[in-house]
Amino acid sequence: xxxxxxxxxxxxxxxxxxxxxxxxxxxxxxxxxxxxxxxxxxxxxxxxxxxxxxxxxxxxxxxxxxxxxxxxxxxxxxxxxxxxxxxxxxxxxxxxxxxxxxxxxxxxxxxxxxxxxxxxxxxxxxxxxxxxxxxxxxxxxxxxxxxxxxxxxxxxxxxxxxxxxxxxxxxxxxxxxxxxxxxxxxxxxxxxxxxxxxxxxxxxxxxxxxxxxxxxxxxxxxxxxxxxxxxxxxxxxxxxxxxxxxxxxxxxxxxxxxxxxxxxxxxxxxxxxxxxxxxxxxxxxxxxxxxxxxxxxxxxxxxxxxxxxxxxxxxxxxxxxxxxxxxxxxxxxxxxxxxxxxxxxxxx
Numbered sequence: 141x142x143x144x145x146x147x148x149x150x151x152x153x154x155x156x157x158x159x160x161x162x163x164x165x166x167x168x169x170x171x172x173x174x175x176x177x178x179x180x181x182x183x184x185x186x187x188x189x190x191x192x193x194x195x196x197x198x199x200x201x202x203x204x205x206x207x208x209x210x211x212x213x214x215x216x217x218x219x220x221x222x223x224x225x226x227x228x229x230x231x232x233x234x235x236x237x238x239x240x241x242x243x244x245x246x247x248x249x250x251x252x253x254x255x256x257x258x259x260x261x262x263x264x265x266x267x268x269x270x271x272x273x274x275x276x277x278x279x280x281x282x283x284x285x286x287x288x289x290x291x292x293x294x295x296x297x298x299x300x301x302x303x304x305x306x307x308x309x310x311x312x313x314x315x316x317x318x319x320x321x322x323x324x325x326x327x328x329x330x331x332x333x334x335x336x337x338x339x340x341x342x343x344x345x346x347x348x349x350x351x352x353x354x355x356x357x358x359x360x361x362x363x364x365x366x367x368x369x370x371x372x373x374x375x376x377x378x379x380x381x382x383x384x385x386x387x388x389x390x391x392x393x394x395x396x397x398x399x400x401x402x403x404x405x406x407x408x409x410x411x412x413x414x415x416x417x418x419x420x421x422x423x424x425x426x427x428x429x430x431x432x433x434x435x436x437x438x439x440x441x442x443x444x445x446x447x448x449x450x451x452x453x454x455x456x457x458x459x460x461x462x463x464x465x466x467x468x469x470x471x472x473x474x475x476x477x478x479x480x481x482x483x484x485x486x487x488x
Contacts, residue, residue: 336455366404411454
């Protein structure tokens with residue numbers, strides 16, 4: 141069984157790496173990126189350090205792996221933060237030096253395509269942090285969402301328990317990052333209905349695994365970074381959320397069904413399902429379409445869970461995915477899901 145350790149935390153004044161291990165989108169959209177760097181400096185007291193591929197689209201997997209190695213190996217760097225996600229970080233994984241990273245553990249923050257690196261770190265025995273990519277959360281127009289900002293601050297600088305709380309208001313509609321007017325005001329938000337609990341008659345505490353559902357599916361297809369002995373996941377907490385690609389309810393069900401057929405889905409004692417992103421530039425759903433998409437996804441998840449893990453505690457609409465706010469969740473770290481009290485507590 142893998143044992144997980146929390147890397148030492150940075151302190152205000154420290155240098156932190158900003159890497160584009162998935163895609164160099166800061167080069168295409170400098171406005172949210174520069175805003176995020178300013179917030180890292182002014183609001184968190186950290187000094188961001190860029191690498192050769194941080195702003196470069198089209199960097200090779202080897203070049204991106206080199207940046208990851210440089211960030212982890214530098215003793216002056218106290219944390220590593222992903223600029224954003226992408227769609228081909230899986231090609232970087234075979235090039236990573238596990239022993240180098242194991243010898244230089246640091247907190248890593250990322251989500252979406254960075255599920256790849258989070259899973260790699262977990263298999264290396266290092267707790268990572270799902271959430272808080274630079275451009276999306278730190279580069280939010282107007283101001284960071286207060287819940288995102290507080291969660292990130294706690295995850296960056298503190299150790300111990302932190303209670304996640306349901307968002308009172310949220311958003312999943314994006315605006316054009318190339319338009320300076322986008323950053324004149326905060327995004328419009330709408331009321332949130334809170335979390336929905338299933339099989340909430342027990343308390344579950346375990347190590348987390350999962351991430352962006354599409355990326356988990358790709359890793360399963362490539363048979364990469366998945367434990368050979370599935371008992372590794374027994375009693376754990378499964379994290380799943382879907383991206384702006386907005387997979388259909390059928391695709392969500394098929395991925396979960398295949399996890400069940402592999403004997404994986406039923407290993408976990410709890411599932412935290414992120415609030416579904418229901419809008420994209422390609423599919424700008426109105427309120428009714430968005431609600432239908434979210435409801436169809438929920439039913440697809442429940443259908444798979446009823447088939448393979450009917451007794452698992454499930455919590456829907458937890459704010460840790462591609463919607464705003466975004467709570468940071470330790471990846472490989474400990475999460476306590478208290479059904480009777482309707483509370484979720486993470487250990488940073």
